[in-house]
Amino acid sequence: MRIAPKVWIGLAIWIGYVVVVTAIQLLSGIPYPELSASASNVWRAIVVSLSIGSILLAATAWWLGWWKPALRDRQRAPHKWPIIAPLVLLLAALVNFAGTDWSKFDAGFLLALLTFGVLVGFAEEFSTRGLVLVALRSKLGEGWVWFLSSLMFGLMHAVNFFAGQALSPTLTQVVLTFALGTGFYILRRTTGTLLWAMALHAIWDISTFTVAYAPTELAGLAGPIQYLSAILAVAFVYWAIKGANERTAVTTPDPALR
Template identity: 35%
Template sequence: MTITPHRRTGTPRGSRVRPTVAVGVTVAVVYTVVLSTIQQQSGIAYDEFFDSAYNAWRGPVLSLAIGSVLLVAFVAWARWDILWRDPERLPVPRLAFVLLGAFTVLVVVRASGIAYADIDTSLLVAVLCLGVLVGLSEELLFRGIFLRCMRNGHLSEGAAALWTATAFGLFHLPNVFLGTGPVGVVQVLLAGLSGIALYYFRVAGGAIVLAMVMHGLFDVTTFLSTDYGASWSTQVALPLQVVTWVLAGLVGLQLFRRARGYGVTSTGVVRMPTVGHPA
């Protein structure tokens, strides 16, 4: 990887608004408020989303469908570069590849243990649609829009990636008020760790599509294995999940240390100042 000297970038050519930290935070907050409001208005608690096909369609699927349309419309209007694909191949440490492998095995184990024949067809279709919409909307928002705003020529890649993971974790905080209770606070931390893995899925693939696919598969297998998973699958998946979280924490520390020396801009990878830089 060739690192060119650092230089700040202005508004990308052809874009209608400059991708800044303030814009990224605003889009994330507006999306979160819209999503939470629609789900709350449905009258269906978070832990009842998959009790029936009606609950799934009326609660999470509807809100995510509306949110996805809004995000795609914003992206089409903003016309930002390096949102869907990185400008060049970024470094992926070996430990990060181990993390991605553990994440993938976890998804496969969960998927293998689900009793698909016991699931109502309409509910299964709703959950699959949910997986597609989750992968599209949440990755487009965080590993797309938000990460692009962090990659504004002023932040290192380490800072951009870790702030994106933090925002992804905080995005799950409203679930506390939608029915998860105190468990939702733990979900915030675990989602933030998952965000590190999803960031590296994007980096390893060079594009956001791989992160979208893995995010959708992770959520689908998580939702279905809760009520339809075999006991052996649960017993294997639980320690795998713990290993994945620990690896994500270690990779996050490694990311903080190693990725603060460079930034990602539309012109490619640039060297960042090291004196007094936050990450």
Template identity: 30%
Template structure:
């Protein structure tokens, strides 16, 4: 499922690039509104809509987007979404808003919505429900869905990202994926994970000033707090894999 979505997303991106390539600034995707829309937003929007359509076609909309059983949740699981919220607030506080035009901010916010919906639907939605349907343990479900989410970001190498940066991204996104899984587990809804994810990417982009730029490289107390939250997120995810217990079946359609 994850591989199929990634292949489709890349194909859509290629088609859009072939048609609207002149609108995209390959050296700085965030430089103009048109570049943000055609280079980043539109491929993800098409992917998100297609995923929702696929989910509806197999009759899983209620299973994925409906309220889930929260039996077995534990207080320690709230650490996951809490760390993500701290990172979001820190990134937002570190943004130099004077560097951004209103249309850039609006489109980057829309990008966040598309990223949150598409990536959470495919990994915390469809993949999790498939694994639960196969009666896998929750440790297995959390670990595998988070790993698949992380490995999706290997596609960044196709855009020229350095291998070392991709490796760091994979480590971070695994930790983030675990926290998103725990967010869904403690709230009983994928919408909570979609919302946090939708805030994470825009605040990170706006705070760092560019795609694939690290907020950790920027001075300031808020950037330092964001870095600490990110490091704790990764460390916590490794511990969480050993703490999670139980088996949960996918709800009936």
């Protein structure tokens, strides 16, 4: 690693990412409740902001030399069964897809949603359960690493209030995303890589957009499954943390890289 991980660096990365993405979305002039109302809105407000945020995150990881620890744990969690929690969220996503009227989407809209999914899965996971996680592991035990990275993931969504979302659903979203983020953390620990969490995050967010835009009579069935996944994640996370030895290993940088 070119730069030794520090907690303050992770906090600075998180703040910078949230500020940049939020500012770009606000400048688009599209209120949060209308983000998925059309392909044009998705491209203008979400894809543009996430693209810039992703580029900045990737550049930061390269400069710091944190790519490997951000994407992979040294060891998988000894207990694999907690993966049930994120798998339940995958089931909820599939139910959302089943409750979507796909005839209302054209190719352009589907491409916009697919691009959005890839970007949000990368950016939100790489920032919180990637770079922030590496920074937290430099000083804190794994229990605090889980809690604080998941809390920061939840608080990342609090800015939706300033983009036009009402206060009550915003607070609910913060709590729910904390719990779902715990599921993504479990997926990283049980598989040993952040890539599967990125993929599930992308699938879940795409499914919530599609079912909200074009619901059928099956829409809404995923809600209880989503909450079950959140509850299971918080209940199971102890066994994903137990036995973890992922404190960031700092080595002396090669002088040629300085």
